Amino acid sequence: MLLEFTVGNFLSFKEKKTFTLEASSITEYKDNVVQKGKYKILRSAVIYGANSSGKSNFIKALEFMVETVRNSSKLNSTDKLNAKPFLLSDKTVNLPSHFEILFTKYGKRYRYGFELDNERIHEEWLYILNEKSKKETLYFIRNIDGIGVADVFEEAKMFIENTKENSLFISLLDQLNIEIGKQIMGSFSYIFIQSGVEHEKSITMTSLMHQTDTYQETVEKLINSLNLGFRSFHLETGSNETFKKRIKTIHNIFDDNGKIVGEREFKLVEHESSGTNKVFDISGHIAFALSLGLHLFIDELDAKLHPILTQEIIKLFNNPETNPNDAQLVFTTHDTNLLGAKLFRRDQIWFTEKDNCEATDLYSLLEFKDEDGNTIRKDRSFEKDYIMGRYGGIPYISNFQEI
Template sequence: MLIGFSVGNYRSFKDVVTLSMVAAEDAYGNDELDKNNVFKVNQQFSLLKSAAIYGANASGKSNLILAFNFMRRFVMNSAKLQITDKIDVEPFRLSTETVDKPSFFEIVFQLKNKTYRYGFEVTQKRVVSEWLFCTPRSRETKIFNRQGDKIEYSKNIEQGNILRGLTKKNTLFLSLAAQFNDSLTVEIVSWFSHLGVVSGLNVELLKAITLEHLSNRQDLIDGVNKLIKKLDLSIDNLNLETETGKISLDSLPQDLPDVVRNIISHSSGEIKSATIKTYHPKYDSTGKMIELEIFDMDNHESDGTKKILALSAPILDTLQRGEVLVIDELDARLHPLMTRSIIELFNSQKTNPKNAQLIFTTHDINLLSHKFLRRDQIWFTEKNHQGATDLYSLVEFADINNNNTFEKDYIQGRYGAIPFIGDLSKIIGN
């Protein structure tokens, strides 16, 4: 479960900002939200089941999701880099103060009743610093700390001396240790591998994510079929049709997304090419359903239907496992009621008994209601006049309470994070 995520000097983030999933202690006066939208971790704190991020176009919302994705990919793949490979990180480029300084990433999460704080600073050439701390009860203890080539580690790290000598300047110590089957770091990297990140609206990537989740998971296919019937998509069910073929892994593009590479990386070069088929009821002249007509999802379904079908598998998988899912532009191409229904799956004791968490960016102001989201679940991104993104929560506004109309106040600019649009009538001459 995610406690917090911080990023700085990355893309539009100049200073370090933090997205916190820790529930605020304020009395919200809405017992239903407090019961469904929050879960208790221990006596010290509770966590939110979801967080919505609002902001104008180009305000930095998507960059926050990209930061999640970069950290996840770098943890999972840095041990594979050659010594001459560049680290695919982009600092804040609009300031002379930051362009040559490292980017900062840190994440705090719970795993097996222990709190871990892991982070690193990197440039395109090297890992500048890296750290892992654990809080088993109340006191934080160091697992390892790295400053440049100097690595200090505790007895928790197996084969520490060997690993220290093998760690390249552009490789994370965490990733290398996990590759050598160090038990603790294997668990940490596994947590990252189950952190779901859906960034952008690329239809092919969404399809690849769907195929990865549904492959060899009949239980998940059954769950998706139940969900699509509830969402009124006029689809009776879907299924996967697969064909086996061969491909050379060396022929794959180097920039192929990890999620796609994982699908086609099979032993002895064999891969399964899968297509998603949707089944629609077919009726006779009397209105009686006589059979199911098979459609190819790629060619016959709308972009909105493709998206909801693509998201269904990772959403259900996340709920079943009690993990974390991060989605950019959740509401894009979806009906507002459908977006709301997805969020309700997470903000529920019944459908989310394992306390999975959903973090998403959106422009859907219909969600801005004190009857649907707590103030600490609502976040905003806004750029200053120097192009740097700030991230802040509605709970930080001391004069806001549940008597306010969040939707109206947001559109009127009371919380910032909206575009300031000039007089468009002057863009076309007489």
């Protein structure tokens, strides 16, 4: 499971900021926490913030790290790395961007990260902590001068000279079938990132899952459980149209007394709401994540969805019965109703806010201190306090009437 992600000098993140899914010692909503060995890990988290405060940039930062790891071994020696440093400071524009991730798997905690600019990898490191250990073991560390490999990682030493300046050592190790390289790459393959606004391409996953015997029932149960206003749905057979255009929803027909007298088919793309279409689009990724215990990140989950529907999706991840494989959901939103729905612990609620230099700060509600320097109590009205600006993360707008 995912424990932490740190980003620095990337897009609007000037300083290093750490997002953590490791649960604190607070006691509310115990079902929202998974025990993995000695770690207590959150099943979900939500990120609030004003427009342009950095919420989406947080998702983009994780996506950049994931894609860099996945594609590094495919690069030619002259390929650029598409680095995006913080551009509003004369000190950071020429410095490398920083990325680090912590996750637990196979009874171990892995800490892997790197720093890069557009031309090359500046630093790269891997530390592993065994469950019974109290100290991390260094496996390799890299800087501009080269790569140092520890004796415990003897099998990797012979490949140091094969690593290109613009390629990650861990990706090379995976390509060469080195076990630890495969473990790291496997963990990155468990991270899925989706847009809640531009979600149309996600229907491909729904299509694949619905046409696979193992997952077809899972997708159907998920969609039907969300009570979208129709009785059921099916795929039109004998059609050459795309998956989504073949979906027909079944609605009841009623007489004047409210008695069901028949049924009628609607075409999903023509007759159902944009919210219903979004649910179909992303349902494959939700079902896939729940089935395999993946880490699902969605930017603007609430877009086009009724607040109650958004709540039901969150509950699927927070509930151990519907999430037995310990999948994790992290999403950004503007939907303040969720703060009053008793869905989240204080350590599951995060905010982004920009400082006077247009740099993003990232902090959890549990970290936040009130005007007296005290942490926020669990019986506070989080929604009311947030709207009033008590926690930050809201837009500051001029008086439109005066303008």
